[in-house]
Amino acid sequence: MTQPPFKPLFYETSRCVALYLESTIRIQLYLRCPAFQTIHRAQNFRVADLKIRPEDFEIDGTLFQFGILRHYLFGNVPESTKLKNAAGGDRQDIDRYGLPILAQNGQQVITDEQYIELLEQQAFQMERNGPIPLNRYSYILTTNEVQSHRLKIEKKRLKARSYELRMRNQNPPFQHFVELAMTCGEEKKCEYVTYEKTLQEIKDYVLQKIFGIDAKVLFGNLQIGNDDFVQDLAWFIQNPPQLVPFVPFIQAQLAELDDPILLPGFVPEVPPVFQLRALVADVVPLLKLRAESLEVHRLIVTGNLANALASLKPILAETPLKELKVSAQPFSDDTVVRTVQFLNVVGSSRVNEIQHLQNHRIHFDQLVGNEQDFHAFVRLLEEAETMRYYSFGFSELKNLNFSLKRFSTIPGAEREDFTEIR
Template sequence: MTTRNPLFYQSSKCVARYLEANIRFQLFLRCPGFCSVHKTQPVRIHELKVRPNNFEVNGTVFSVGIIRKYPATTPTPKSVKISNAGGGIQYDVDRYGIRRDGQEETREMTGAMRDAAQLNFFEDLLEWMARDRERQRWDVDWGLLIEARQLEILSYRMRMTNQEPPFTQYLQLTITNGTAQKVELVEYDKNLKFTRNYILGKIFGVVKVQVGSLQIGEDKFNSRLGFYRAEDEEIVLEQPGNAFHMSPRDGQIEPLLPVPEETLKIGEMIVTGNLKNALASIKTCLSENNPPFKKLTCAYQSFPDDPLVQTAKLICIARTASLRVFNGKINNNRIHLRSCNIQQKSFRNLVNKWAMEKSEIGRFYSIGFNKVKEIEEFFSLFINIPGAERGDNEETRWSEFPECIIIPMRDETELNVWFEKTNEEDKVYCNTKYIVKIKVQNSGYAQVHGSF
């Protein structure tokens, strides 16, 4: 016979500490007796992704949107069905489904005048779409686009004449785990920001949180954060704060999670947008004794002068960068570039820095490459440095490409430069076929075979 013994408070604390985060959240929301245990034990999350429109905890995605429901006697338009199936509208709207722009009216006619102008614009646009749809070769569903525009026009007309809309709008919480999906609806009487913060507060607001890997921003890295001008003379930056809200009162970045101050611990961090904003969003809630990030991954951009960046054990630049990274604000001992825009001027500046400054033994740079020819062109720059020699070291000697370049440096040190096929250990941060490694060693670490 199987007996069921209840867990006592002390044993419950131990179980709670190691429960999978999503199971623990469900117990907290549904079991009053578990609440006191939940509030005293840290929540451990293997992977947390906080995107502008949703957040993901260990593979379970939580998203909030506004859906539109028509009565049973009224067919639901196809464009509305598609929007509802995708989780709903991701911005706040009024009862007619028109986006709220946050502008307050100063005169009675201002809103009406704006609606009339917008209505004229949409009507002209609809006329153009209907006239030119046959001539356009874009791979889009024109019927769907036209229907959506017609619904917008109808909404403006209803608002201008103060009619009752033929639909009701709800807030929808969608919880998705693989193919399983759970949906909850509530009346749309709070804005999306309030609702998202309420849900986050229910999950994170009363406990210490330990996150193995935290991603801030969309899954793709922002390609507009930095690009290069001729000869790499200047980097032009655009730094939108895509995933964060600016407080209109004090201009400060709001906390990423509604957790008490100094209760968040993070192992690794991935920022796909503005790094400065991302760091600001976790500063107040990050624990004082949080160890240095094991890995900090971001796109190439203007790096803030921040201890969280300077102490990271590994900096990964996820998009094409410049050799200026090694000669700029970040002086971490371990930096990896996903790919590199190599310019002779940047290389010369880097060599001058190595010649003037003392480099710590073990400082390790790496760059991803997909073609051996590109590596050979890069290595030609090293070969032309005065005093460069060829040889091998313990890490290259038994590899497929055993030869390394040896560059004498100051204070009885040398620079070893070599490349190899990306191995399983390197694939944690490098997804290219080959990896170039540049490491500072004690003089004599590599065995010299001769000059070039």
């Protein structure tokens, strides 16, 4: 039987198909098919999961990563550079010499000349001492250990050379390009562009290009921050870490780090929205899109909630969240938090951090820690209004048994057996 002739989709039928396409397929069509761009911009775009991390973002399982690669204009390419390019390059912004751009906090730092001397000394000592076996009880070096030692020396020599070129204001023998790597499962596609903008600016541009449409973008889950929730965040917010003092010995030890080099008085260039301490005044919109064109059902914040809400204020003001999942921390009397239907708190909270919460349903994956807080929490439950629900989660059976014993010690507590339902 002969196959029927292929018939392309017309505009009207394409609009219907676009609504039900997987987000990753729709993005690829939008980026590569000019005829589909008008349809993409005109139809609502449903995304199940968007995860925005400090260095990358992920859309429904497709990971978008940004790295800076070094391309030598002539001569042989150092082996350490080849390996670094193959691994995705630098994930932080660098200058034209390949040296990290770090935020200075007003403390004294060593000069380029001192840094060159330090790197040369370290390279000389490594050459003199030779490679060291990873297994201290073994006297036999493996090929990988010898090669790794040689590459570490090469990196230090190259870095010292970059500082020399910067001191003399000479042109480096290489250029930098930005690699945008899109990975879905085992499939990986890469695109390249000259490194002229910061990585954050490039990241914002790509997000704007994908989600900057005339119709609505509907996010099922929006995650801000790394995948793991920050433990003891409340303590960290109340006790911000102090800068490391200027101590030459500490500086020399930190200089041995290959990537990135964190010197006393410097902090990595991480956008304020991802900082653990509150920097609400410095936060810029995370998604530079029209507020009325976005809708978020479930928001997951693994770090500081105040910074995340500040970056999404116009968007979250349009439609209340169905669920907010966040690390345990002090909660401000914010309209967004107040109107959430389901508040999911990860980590152990203190009563003074949660006693003002008036949400319809609140879940804690851990009960409060000490006995005093526990009894204060029980009083909070007793005084709660009707039709407000509290729930608890337990990672291990022993935690459940411990909590049941706690509740049984409350004056007037009674136990009732319920039929198990499967």
